[in-house]
Amino acid sequence: MMPVTTATNNREEVRRRSIEALTPEIVAYIETCAQDAHASSHLIGVLHKVQAHFGYLGREQMDAVAQLLQVPASKVTGVATFYHFFRLEPRGRFVINVCLGTACYVKGAERVADRLCEELGIHFGETTRDGLFSLEGTRCLGTCGLAPVIMIEDRIFGDMTPDQVPALLEKHVLQAQREDRQNGD
Amino acid sequence: MGKDISSRYAALCETAQAACDTLGLSSKIIIQVGSATCENAAGATEVWKEFERNIRTSGREDIQLHHVGCTGRCSREPIVGVLMPDKMPVLYQKVTRDIAHEIFTRHIQGGEVVAGAALEKSAAPMQRQVILCEARHCGNTSCSDLGDWFREEMEKAGVDEDAVALTQAGGMGFCTMRKNTGTNCILVRPENVIYFIKDRADVERIAREHLAGGRIVDSLRCKEESISVRFFDRYGDVAFFNQQNRIALRNAGIVDPESIHEYIRYHGFSALAQALAKGDPDWVIDEITKSKLRGRGGGGYPTGLKWKAGRENTETTRYLICNADEGDPGAFMDRSMLESDPFSVIEGMLIGGYAIGASRGFFYVRAEYPLAIRRIENALAACRENGLLGDNILGSGFSMDLEIRLGAGAFVCGEETALIHSIEGERGQPRIRPPYPTDSGLWGKPTVINNVETFANVPAILVYGSDWFRTMGLENSGGTKVFALAGKVNHTGLVEVPMGTSLRQVVYNIGGGVPKKKTLKAVQTGGPAGGVIPEEFLDTPIDFDTLGKLGSIMGSGGMIVLDEDDCMVDVAKFFMAFCQDESCGKCTPCREGTKRMLEILERITEGKGEPADLEKLERLADLVKKSSLCGLGRAAPNPVLSTLKYFRHEYEAHVLEKKCPAHKCKALVHYEIIPEKCVGCTMCARNCPVGCIAGARKENHVIDQSRCIKCGRCFEVCRFDAVARQ
Structure with missing residues (x-):
């Protein structure tokens, strides 16, 4: 019998990179939200915090939010593009x-x-x-x-x-x- | 149980009174400064600092600076009030640092009112004011008689005519406290005494004993405290305010929105304590139903019925949502209420939660309102500290928690199913109803959604009774409505009037009419989903049903006054552009229909319209109205349909004559200099942004039409009326 090859488990690596893309405050906020039975309902609130800090929602930050809040990246993009308040490009001073x-x-x-x-x-x-x-x-x-x-x-x-x-x-x-x-x- | 709740509430009141006493709010000179987004934008923060500095340098300890919310007198902000013991409160408008300094030195230290900066010029020198209630539903001795009686009796009693002002108010809402019908209510300031008058002998006594002698006539006096007496106490001399009746805005401009103690001192949370002590949610629902309170967000659905539907659901996990996603451009009453008196809304929500049996509630607030969000956060924290939020509220066994969820700038999220999706963290797209949220809402559970203003009314209804609330409005719609009056009107701001008040009263008596002696063309109500109401219907009593019949809607209460310079096709285009942009894209009629309607309107305003376009527009509007999925699409054609209905001639002028009667649509306007009138002053040439006007000094000027961008600058600056606009 062939030995079962396990897929590389890069969970920790992805998590580490996600945390690096955000600030400790935002990560802490996401962790509090994750305790809620309806964790994904806090997505808009989290994106507000990200935009307040970075000025816009970068690809890297949106992916990090998706990972840490455990919602599909497609949904994060969907929400970010639906609402007028969110912007995906950096802005002027x-x-x-x-x-x-x-x-x-x-x-x-x-x-x-x-x-x-x-x-x-x-x-x-x-x-x-x-x-x-x-x-x-x-x-x-x-x-x-x-x-x-x-x-x-x-x-x-x-x-x-x-x-x-x-x-x-x-x-x-x-x-x-x-x-x-x-x-x- | 009821006793325990009452004693806990009594203890809270004591703490609150003590806290207010420490501030010296009852004895000292108080300088109140407005603090809401608009007040701050107008410079209230600077004014506050100036007063702070003045008080510090003067070393006086009997002066207290006091933050209040906003009264809704937007065009005159920042507003400062000076309250001195036993004197009439004086309000100042458009206060700057310099005026603040002047107020401090001349008025507070010198005792002389700075008349030039007073909000109501005629009010500044008066020492006493008698306000006669002229409520529409009262039906007693007409106020003109009463006014005459007072004038004559005051003369007989030897009262100085200039010192006492007689004012007729639009309705003060004291009626329920009078023991006998057939009496008239009046209020005397600065003592704030309400009298009930039945005949001329009473007038004579008041004139002789109180107005001339300075002694309050105890036997005619009302012993209870009315809901609006505090408002009239501070603002009764201002014409803009004394024609209003403040229920939802009862505390706006009076309490510090960041102090729970002040709210409690003015009987805040007494309605909640009363409801909890009674221990009967059905009583609450019954009272709200009897009051004929209808949803203030625009739909006008009876609040009592909605709550009943929520309560009767067999599923026991239920949610309550306060819709504060005020997306209508031109409406700002929710912002003002949340910034000026957040506790009233919270109290209303707690009562609602108790009535329907919800233990978790949400504020869904626009992210564009940072100050409102901060004040709600602060208010929620204060409620938690005082046992008014969280587990076992006031020891009643009822538990409820409220949290804030932010919107992110999507107009469609005002629609309840879209709002629910947004709270769930999804794209804010609506779904087909039924099931209605009261059956299946947030996370599939029964959910009741009400607007900010609806909740703000709830505590007042429980305290003063459903009868009082109902009688103030119309048969099918009780109470008052707050409007955001803006556009081409002299006094812009928030106006709260009983249901059934006419548009004319609001625009002219309160709003002071149209500026620059222009003619009023129409009033636009209800935001992008509403319609225009032309001048000839201004006497219509305002209500959900009457506005609907005219082809407009109440909406959340935006009211934009349009004058002769406003082009109705352009206005329709503006709202269509808004709806097209805000369409969520889920259903085809709304997504495509708004786009095509906008294209037609753009063609018309550019002078490329064809006669067939009007029919096309009408057909399309009808189709979108009938077949869209949610309220946004169904209402989006309203501005087009109502302008077509009342101002079809303007559309025809654009299409057939290629002219814009209001001279607003750039492509259809043409500027020319009339040689006979031109004196060659060079004013137009110097102001033309593209330099297309030629001509030497003292010689006729000419516009190069090929380069003219039709900005209208030359037309505005010419002092000789030599520029013609066609």
């Missing part, structure tokens, strides 16, 4: 979100958006070549009283007019330069 809600729309968000595209030389969903700005459209930010609004990182700027755009961008360019100097770059 400042993410500019233009609110495309109804209130902003009727109050002229389109013209603010046009001006942003013009000043930055990019379209929605793109990042400037220097990696400083990404331009995105977002569904209602819920601050309709201040329409039209844009959000840069977590800060909301209300009552925007196209003419305010250049100065606002300039301010962020200067902020980046200041931060770089402080970091000794």
Whole structure:
């Protein structure tokens, strides 16, 4: 009789690589989630944590989540691509979100958006070549009283007019330069 | 058992009162600063810091800074309130660091109101205010009589006319506390005394003893505390607020959303304690059914029936979900409620969980609302610490835990079966109903899903009674509804009014009408799934059924005012683009239908539409409405159908005349300089972003049409009306 050849058990190796792809906090969070009887229901929560740390969902990170949470990689990809909030590409240093809600729309968000595209030389969903700005459209930010609004990182700027755009961008360019100097770059 | 629960609750109240007393919330000067996403965006954090610095340098210890949530007066934020003992509260608008400093030095230290920054200019100098209740359902002595009586009696009693303001409120909701029908309710500030008046003699006494003499007339006074008295106490002088009736938003702008003690101090969790002490979930369901509370998320399904269906299921593992995935663009009431008063929603959920017999509940919240998420987390932790969440709540034997699950930006997840899939960690795609979630929901178990606002109403119904709630609204729909008023309206913000209030009242009396003297064209309600309601129907009482008959929906309460500059075809295109983008792709009618409808609308707005397009659009809209799998697809054609119904002439102008009557659709607009009017000031040429306007100083200017991008800049900047837009 032929000796039974066991397949190489690379479980530990895969696990180690998965842990390396994430941060200890995220791994710990996944482990807590794994205790739940409905562990896979925490997938979206885990992806939120990954994106909060890395800024986007990289292939490597998504595979690691699939392994550690024990859900198929196809499902992770399916979920990551279904929801608007998740992005699969890295973004610029400042993410500019233009609110495309109804209130902003009727109050002229389109013209603010046009001006942003013009000043930055990019379209929605793109990042400037220097990696400083990404331009995105977002569904209602819920601050309709201040329409039209844009959000840069977590800060909301209300009552925007196209003419305010250049100065606002300039301010962020200067902020980046200041931060770089402080970091000794 | 009931006794044990009551004594535990009483102990909680004592702790809460003690905690608030330590802060000195009853005796000191209080500066309240709004803190919600919109307040912070408008600069509330800076203002807070400025006050902190001022208080520190002044060395005064009798001043307390106080965070409150948001009152929903969005266009005037940040809002600061100054509450001094025995004085009328004063509210300030659009406060900056400089104004904060001025308020501190002039008002708080000097005792003089900074009138220029006051939220309600006319209110700043008044010392006392009499608010007359003008509730629609009251049907007593008309307020105009009452107002006249007061004016005359005050004059007789020698009351200074300028010092006492008479205000007519839209309805204060004190009615259930009066012992005799046929009496009118009034509120006198700053003492916050509610009087029940039956005849002119009562008016005379109040004018003489209270308004002139400063002594409260005890025999006419209402001894109980009303739900909205705190709101009117702080905000009663502001026209935007005193036409409202706040039930779901009862604590917004009053309590610190991060303090459980403040919530309990204002009778928070008393409804839960009452329900648990009674020990009868059927009583809770019965009360909610009798109150005629209907789901505030948009569907309008009677909440009591839904809970009953959940409770009657033989499967005993049941779940409760709070839908806080507020995806409608233009709606922000859920965010505001969760940021301003998360405990009310939690209390409502616990009562719901008790009623249906669920031991696990979920908040499904948009990830785009980080502050709301943080406040819920904080509130859940505080509830756990105080024995109001987890095992054996208030010693009643009832156990329930709540957890937060984040959405990730999918509009379709507002649909309940899609929402359930999302909580399960799947793609948020809906499935065919039935089975309804109350039969088979989360992980196949019976599940009740209600909206944030629905839950926020629940504690008030149990405390004040189903009768009170029902009588406030219409026959088939009790209570109030919160609307997010935005768009072309002077006062944007959150508006809570009784069911049955007319759109005109909301837009004009509360919203202050359309800015820049423009004409109102229509009001869009219900978000992307709703429709437009033209000017001629503004007197329609707002309710689930009436809006449905007009071809729109209540939805979650978005209300966007559109004026003459808004093109209805463009508005329909905007919503269709939204629905097309948000279609989950599962069923063909919605996936393909929205795409094709959008293409037709794009053609029309670009001036390439054909007469046959209108029919095609109508047929397709009808088809998508009838054959889509879920609510998103079935409602997606609403904006198209309702604009076609009421504004067909605009579509025809686009298609037949190739003109956009509102001058909004770029491809159909044409700018030209009228030589007779042009003085050659060069303003247009200097402002043209593409430099397509030529002409020397003091000479006629000309637009090079081949290069014009039709941005309209020249039209806006010309001070001589020399640019024509056609």
